Amino acid sequence: MPPCWYYEKKELKDTPSMREGISFDTERRYRKEGARFILNCGTSMSLGHNTIATGVVYFHRFYMFHSFKTFPRFVTACCCLLLAGKVEETPKKCRDIIKCAKGILTEDQYFSFGDDPKEEVMTLERILLQTIKFDLQVDHPYHFLLKYAKSLKGDQSKLQKVAQMAWNFVNDSLSTTVCLQWEPEIIAVAMIHLASKLTKFAVVDWIGKQPSQSKWWDMFVSDITIEILEDICHQVLDLYSKNQVQPENSPPQQPPSRSVSPNHNQKVVVPPKLPEEKIEAPIPPAEKPVAPPPHPPLSEAIPQHYNIYPPAGFPANYQQMYPSSFPPPMPPMQPMMNYPPPSQPPPPSYGVPSTARPPVTAPPMPQGGYYGGGNNYRQRYPK
Amino acid sequence: MSSSSPKSSNSRMHNYEELNVIGTGAYGIVYRARDRTGKIVALKKVRVTLTEDGVPMSTLREISLLKQLNASKHPNVIDLLEVCSIRECEGQLVVFLVFEHLEQDLSDLIVSLPKSGMSPTTIQRLSIELLTGVDFLHSHRIVHRDLKPQNLLISSQGHLKIADFGLAKTYDFEMKLTSVVVTLWYRAPEVLLQQPYNSLVDIWSAGCIIAEMFSRKALFPGASEGNQLDKIFELTGLPSQQNWPKNIPLCRESFRNRPRREPRDLCHQLCSNSNDLLNRMLDFDHRNRPSALECLTHDYFVQEPLL
Numbered sequence: 001m002p003p004c005w006y007y008e009k010k011e012l013k014d015t016p017s018m019r020e021g022i023s024f025d026t027e028r029r030y031r032k033e034g035a036r037f038i039l040n041c042g043t044s045m046s047l048g049h050n051t052i053a054t055g056v057v058y059f060h061r062f063y064m065f066h067s068f069k070t071f072p073r074f075v076t077a078c079c080c081l082l083l084a085g086k087v088e089e090t091p092k093k094c095r096d097i098i099k100c101a102k103g104i105l106t107e108d109q110y111f112s113f114g115d116d117p118k119e120e121v122m123t124l125e126r127i128l129l130q131t132i133k134f135d136l137q138v139d140h141p142y143h144f145l146l147k148y149a150k151s152l153k154g155d156q157s158k159l160q161k162v163a164q165m166a167w168n169f170v171n172d173s174l175s176t177t178v179c180l181q182w183e184p185e186i187i188a189v190a191m192i193h194l195a196s197k198l199t200k201f202a203v204v205d206w207i208g209k210q211p212s213q214s215k216w217w218d219m220f221v222s223d224i225t226i227e228i229l230e231d232i233c234h235q236v237l238d239l240y241s242k243n244q245v246q247p248e249n250s251p252p253q254q255p256p257s258r259s260v261s262p263n264h265n266q267k268v269v270v271p272p273k274l275p276e277e278k279i280e281a282p283i284p285p286a287e288k289p290v291a292p293p294p295h296p297p298l299s300e301a302i303p304q305h306y307n308i309y310p311p312a313g314f315p316a317n318y319q320q321m322y323p324s325s326f327p328p329p330m331p332p333m334q335p336m337m338n339y340p341p342p343s344q345p346p347p348p349s350y351g352v353p354s355t356a357r358p359p360v361t362a363p364p365m366p367q368g369g370y371y372g373g374g375n376n377y378r379q380r381y382p383k
Numbered sequence: 384m385s386s387s388s389p390k391s392s393n394s395r396m397h398n399y400e401e402l403n404v405i406g407t408g409a410y411g412i413v414y415r416a417r418d419r420t421g422k423i424v425a426l427k428k429v430r431v432t433l434t435e436d437g438v439p440m441s442t443l444r445e446i447s448l449l450k451q452l453n454a455s456k457h458p459n460v461i462d463l464l465e466v467c468s469i470r471e472c473e474g475q476l477v478v479f480l481v482f483e484h485l486e487q488d489l490s491d492l493i494v495s496l497p498k499s500g501m502s503p504t505t506i507q508r509l510s511i512e513l514l515t516g517v518d519f520l521h522s523h524r525i526v527h528r529d530l531k532p533q534n535l536l537i538s539s540q541g542h543l544k545i546a547d548f549g550l551a552k553t554y555d556f557e558m559k560l561t562s563v564v565v566t567l568w569y570r571a572p573e574v575l576l577q578q579p580y581n582s583l584v585d586i587w588s589a590g591c592i593i594a595e596m597f598s599r600k601a602l603f604p605g606a607s608e609g610n611q612l613d614k615i616f617e618l619t620g621l622p623s624q625q626n627w628p629k630n631i632p633l634c635r636e637s638f639r640n641r642p643r644r645e646p647r648d649l650c651h652q653l654c655s656n657s658n659d660l661l662n663r664m665l666d667f668d669h670r671n672r673p674s675a676l677e678c679l680t681h682d683y684f685v686q687e688p689l690l
Contacts, residue, residue: 122436
């Protein structure tokens, strides 16, 4: 039975961290900080969007099995980026990732890396691999987004704007747990839907429109209601809400090697100018925050709170983070099943020792086809 | 720090209890093991030497390929049930690939055949299943590299499933460290001659296996690398000086000069269609061999088997 990486909302409210007394809001903030950090670190090391997104998904999955109290988020984040780099064949040296992290993080945040930061990250790799069950290949909304956007009909400059904004929203969605709730296809649909609402671009026609299709996404996904899409949109829009807990600093944590083994040398003590640990104080079950009131429909919610593009309340340097990559060029189509091509020398094999032949770029693996192409979402992953 | 001996840490790994060694393949040891529910599985152990930046990229790539393969299950390829790992000692990671296990393989089946041999329709069906499985692996960029009857498991319904694949790059490294005795009988000439090779090595092996189903004995039962090549040249003829690879220690002159022959000359049971198919699959020059998909369109598979 393959592991299921999709969770119900109630499971996201009963995580290992919450069982150790971390509140839902604090965990949400930790996840957001970890994801933002991977985005920043990855971008400044010029890693591509897929590598970055893969790292963030590892991060979110990891904390469905472990607590933020045991594993400090920025160490985990570095390890996720290290692993994602290798899996996506854009490897970065552990040393360089740590150097980059040191430049981004505050001194208090960097404290969690301990005396030997590299060892801290390397030790975690094995735990990370085991936790994510070696499910290394992760699919992301980006290429679905481009495919879907290309099929829409209308004013090209408006469509371009929709695609670009949707792309930004996909980036931002990584700071939420939507990747733990929905398949990338659905997130792509939701983010295009959100962008089209915000740009007031109503999609009325698309390539290959059938009389039976009332919405453009009926072409790509089935059984997806507007309520599901709007719920995803609201989870992303909540990122820009000012009501989210934004404490100045989180209490630094001990490196995992220390927190795991109690006999470790005790010379590292919590530094003096720590803020009170009130965020992580265990909360009795009765005092758990009640569910927020349901969101208003998107059409009402957006104009009041969110000033469209770029999303309001976002870091000022937000646009510089992805300067010239929108939308990225469509990857060229590669023949896949033609193995080997009939009249050419055979393709490189994985068995060729690197010294025997000059390295040849292998065509990329086909994306997204591995679930058998069914589109009965969610039901494909029985619990 | 003294760690427990490898033997004792192996005997119980996570949720699996090792029962016995199934096989020492080219690329590692495979154990028969029992999971917590009592189900029998095949446990393949791969020792990975960590680099300065942890688990090598090639190992990660290959594991993720195997996982992807499993996401689109194929009836002729054994299921990968789980990948897990333990750290055995400093600087090394032991990765366990847990596969579905079946008790019978093609070599058992061939040995148990009556004198009359395997029926032509069974040979044809098993050949189709083998090539379909190989095509599936190849289309996922996995080269098996060690196809042999012992690696082709037979289900209780008589269907063929390819086993014991994966982590070729990782094994490459390990092979230099271990001196496992491996059967050479199904090995393509370019591998024996230490030349660059690709997925078409599997087509060679599949050709040898199909011939073995007809004759119930190995086509090229070599006793050493040199002897293996000599047996191959019995079919393909000795390659010309031009086609003989440069920069290898093996000298062309040390082999007998032989003319090219047909598979039927070595394996009399072949029908004319299977003879033609094997003639193509067992071409010395791998560039002339058909892909698995091309093999499946051969007349042998679209016409009634004739003997």
